[in-house]
Amino acid sequence: MAKSASEISRLNAKSTLSKFDSEIVTTSMVLGTPQREFPIPAPLSEHGNAKIISVVNQKGGVGKTTTTINLGAAFAELGRRVLLVDFDPQHSLSVGLNVSTRDLEGSIYNLMMDESTKIEDFLLKTSVPGMDMIPAHEDLSGAEGGLVTVIAREKILKRVLQTVTDFYDVILIDCQPSLGLLTVNALTASNWVLVPLECEYFALRGVALLDDIIKKVQINTNPDLQLLGILPTMFDRKTVHSREVLERISEAFPNKIFDTTIARTVRFPETTVAGEPITSYASASIGAAAYRRLAREIISNGGVR
């Protein structure tokens, strides 16, 4: 039986605000600033003009791929049309979404290197309704060398994505752990940078370098690029240490740290094995609730419509 519109929105509301919301440790809780709420946004009446977000940190294992997949899935649950771009030769995003790179017809590498290819031919549907992806393959590691002699080599990904921005509301680019030419391509194509930062000592060390690259891209290839925010990941509520690191991040980047933090939980490694986002694998879990809250936070702040 068809559901009425009001029933549908009630079901959505149930899936996106859960009892786990109250378990999320927020930056405002840790800093003792006023609590913030991020309401469920209204559905969009039209789509397109996608905001492009690069998920960047030159350190591996900080939660870039996990954030790309789960934030994307959370946006899709809110009715946004989402495209994920696997831009790491290690292709963990493709693996995390159950795409076998062995039987790929083409990947982001072909789109970058061959101007006659069409992005429409390489888009894949994910298990999440409303979320598509472009896979990567190990051959992407050859792109940096292959692009050296190409004209405007920093702008290739921008050209590749240009033709689909009218269809999607948000495009998330999962970057490789380096600040080389591929990451510069991602930043040149983007409106925003999202930086997952592990709540560990020394996590802040690399951020100055990253800040430097962002400034260089702003000056040379993309004056509109801006930092969307720093996302504290692997937060452990039981340790004082996690809280201290969060305080340090917020001192270094006042107003640029997300209120939502992502707790350390074994459910994330499990989802990789399962090949699906936590929002479907463990829909009622603190991890799913956190990425849903992050999606609402970004929409409330105007990062994405």
Ligand SMILES: Nc1ncnc2c1ncn2[C@@H]1O[C@H](COP(=O)(O)OP(=O)(O)O)[C@@H](O)[C@H]1O
């Ligand atoms: N919040 C978290 N809690 C526990 N494990 C996590 C969390 N986020 C990611 N992981 C796990 O840590 C590993 C690295 O995460 P990943 O997202 O692949 O990082 P990156 O893309 O930055 O290299 C993966 O095994 C992933 O499942």
Ligand SMILES: [Mg+2]
């Ligand atoms: Mg990764």
